[in-house]
Amino acid sequence: MSGPGKGADPKAFTAALNALQEGQGLESLLNLARPSKAAFRATAAALESPAGAQLRTQLADQLQLSHSTSAEKLLRLASGRAVAAQARSNPIARNESFNCLHCGLPVPPAPGSKIRNHCPRCLRSLHVDGDVPGDRQSNCHGIMDPSAPELSKGSFRVTHRCRRCGHERRNRLYPDWQIAPDQLAGLWPSK
Numbered sequence: 802m803s804g805p806g807k808g809a810d811p812k813a814f815t816a817a818l819n820a821l822q823e824g825q826g827l828e829s830l831l832n833l834a835r836p837s838k839a840a841f842r843a844t845a846a847a848l849e850s851p852a853g854a855q856l857r858t859q860l861a862d863q864l865q866l867s868h869s870t871s872a873e874k875l876l877r878l879a880s881g882r883a884v885a886a887q888a889r890s891n892p893i894a895r896n897e898s899f900n901c902l903h904c905g906l907p908v909p910p911a912p913g914s915k916i917r918n919h920c921p922r923c924l925r926s927l928h929v930d931g932d933v934p935g936d937r938q939s940n941c942h943g944i945m946d947p948s949a950p951e952l953s954k955g956s957f958r959v960t961h962r963c964r965r966c967g968h969e970r971r972n973r974l975y976p977d978w979q980i981a982p983d984q985l986a987g988l989w990p991s992k
Contacts, residue, residue, distance in 0.1 A: 806846050808838070808842050809843035809846050810837065810843045811843070812843075813836075813843035813844060817830055817834075817847030817853075818850065820847075821847060821848070826856075827879060834876055844876060845875075857875060891933070893933065894916055895935045898910050901922065902925070903944055904925070906923070916935075919961065925947065925961075926945040927942060927943075928943045928944075941963060943964050943965025943966060945970070948961070956973050958972065
């Protein structure tokens with residue numbers, strides 16, 4: 802094998818090869834793989850090399866997997882990163898109707914392909930999402946108040962802050978003229 806491959810850290814690859822040749826165990830490789838994705842790829846590439854064959858076989862047996870299982874998968878499982886690798890990191894488009902808990906307005910889904918997560922009348926939102934917008938993983942469910950309005954790339958954005966836990970998230974405002982427009986002027990004094 803000539804090198805670690807695309808997207809892998811060459812220094813981490815060399816360090817992982819040295820660790821394998823010195824007979825260091827799995828814990829050493831996991832420590833080398835931890836810092837970054839590039840280090841993880843490099844460590845997996847070293848594990849795929851002839852120097853890593855014995856450790857790779859032991860690891861596959863320990864995890865009760867086939868000996869043909871990729872080194873990346875073996876490292877992910879051994880390091881406990883398998884669950885994190887399956888976690889969604891991109892927003893989920895949820896265009897749902899809701900009743901505003903602050904002002905009581907029944908809010909239908911936003912028109913077209915736009916997604917609204919706030920009341921167009923009072924701009925309040927509800928803290929239902931966790932780390933990923935649309936994941937509905939938060940157990941807080943506190944009302945989020947608008948603050949810090951800004952004009953960015955031709956659209957207004959507002960930072961919402963949860964009354965209950967203090968979580969903050971930036972959101973784009975979409976005017977919906979059939980209900981009531983998102984009105985920044987009435988909510989914040991002009992400077």
